[in-house]
Amino acid sequence: MATRQTKKKSDYGSVYKGHEGQWSWLFHRVTGVAIILFLFSHVVDTAVVGWGPEAYNRVASVYHNPIVRTLELGLVAAVLFHSYNGIKILLIDFFPGLTRHITAIGRTTVAVFVLSMIPITYIMGSDIIGLLTH
Amino acid sequence: MALSTEPRHGTPGRPDAGGGASRVGRDRPVSGLELWTWLFMRISGIVLLFLSVGHVLIMHVVGEGVERVNFAFIATRWGSPFWRAWDWALLVLALLHGINGLRVITLDYVRQAGARFAINIFFSTLGFLLFVLGTVIVFTFDPSKWGPV
Numbered sequence: 001m002a003t004r005q006t007k008k009k010s011d012y013g014s015v016y017k018g019h020e021g022q023w024s025w026l027f028h029r030v031t032g033v034a035i036i037l038f039l040f041s042h043v044v045d046t047a048v049v050g051w052g053p054e055a056y057n058r059v060a061s062v063y064h065n066p067i068v069r070t071l072e073l074g075l076v077a078a079v080l081f082h083s084y085n086g087i088k089i090l091l092i093d094f095f096p097g098l099t100r101h102i103t104a105i106g107r108t109t110v111a112v113f114v115l116s117m118i119p120i121t122y123i124m125g126s127d128i129i130g131l132l133t134h
Numbered sequence: 135m136a137l138s139t140e141p142r143h144g145t146p147g148r149p150d151a152g153g154g155a156s157r158v159g160r161d162r163p164v165s166g167l168e169l170w171t172w173l174f175m176r177i178s179g180i181v182l183l184f185l186s187v188g189h190v191l192i193m194h195v196v197g198e199g200v201e202r203v204n205f206a207f208i209a210t211r212w213g214s215p216f217w218r219a220w221d222w223a224l225l226v227l228a229l230l231h232g233i234n235g236l237r238v239i240t241l242d243y244v245r246q247a248g249a250r251f252a253i254n255i256f257f258s259t260l261g262f263l264l265f266v267l268g269t270v271i272v273f274t275f276d277p278s279k280w281g282p283v
Contacts, residue, residue: 029239036232043225043264046208050271052280053205063200072194079190086179093162093176120195127199 020106028085031078038075066131073124077117084109171234178227185224209277218272225268233261 049056062068088109091098098105163169194200211217236257244250 032232032235033239036228036236039228039232040260040264043229043268047267047271049205049208050275056205056208060200060204063203069200072200076190076194079186083183083187086183090176090179123195124199127201 021102024085024088024106024109027081028089031082031085034078035075035082064131066128069124069128069131073121073128076120076124080116080120081113084113171237175231175234178231181223182227182231185220186228189220189224205277205280208275212272212275212277222269222272225272226265229261229265229268233257 045059045062048059063072088105091105092102163172193203212221237254240250240253240257244253
């Protein structure tokens with residue numbers, strides 16, 4: 001395969017060879033693993049509701065902690081990134097012609113993600129600061 | 135065996151499948167289990183877009199977020215069959231989507247057949263147990279056992 005003619009190895013910046021798509025692939029994978037690992041514990045913590053209010057409210061009180069709430073903000077970010085990047089993957093898979101615009105679509109995905117994280121970080125961040133100051 | 139740069143799966147109709155600059159993603163599987171899991175990931179992904187993003191925004195962002203979540207909140211929320219159905223669908227699809235994602239990652243990084251098998255069995259069993267636990271709780275939860283709601 002003559003794929004190395006235009007760029008030499010030294011032209012690439014990192015182990016991922018510098019293409020943006022490889023970073024979004026990596027982030028998709030990392031956020032996916034983070035979400036499923038959280039889901040494993042989340043199914044169990046929610047299931048405790050079947051053991052009554054005393055047990056469940058004790059479990060729910062874990063979330064009344066600024067560190068856990070910061071992780072929660074990370075979880076929301078992971079779900080949103082994985083979702084938006086998933087839309088990108090679907091578009092490319094079902095409309096292969098869009099591959100020509102992959103860079104623009106990838107950058108739009110990141111832009112939409114960053115834009116939606118601004119109000120979310122403000123809302124959840126205010127709560128975290130509230131927890132820290134009270 | 136030397137690593138081949140040839141695609142292992144055929145990709146009819148896919149532009150530039152030869153590895154050029156605009157080549158993205160893994161090749162689409164053409165048949166068998168891999169095709170069906172490939173398709174399942176995309177279909178469940180579309181449904182999960184609404185279920186998971188909706189869940190995360192409702193439970194973690196708007197209102198007081200997770201601060202308001204306690205037994206009474208769940209009792210009220212699961213008073214509605216709509217939310218029970220939503221949460222159960224989210225449970226099933228997220229587990230299947232996530233466990234299959236872990237299977238794909240295991241295929242990528244774990245070369246030894248025995249280790250692959252063990253890891254896949256472990257996550258499948260864990261997923262199945264959590265599916266059973268979650269399903270039983272979603273469908274049998276009755277807050278009136280602990281007094282009036």
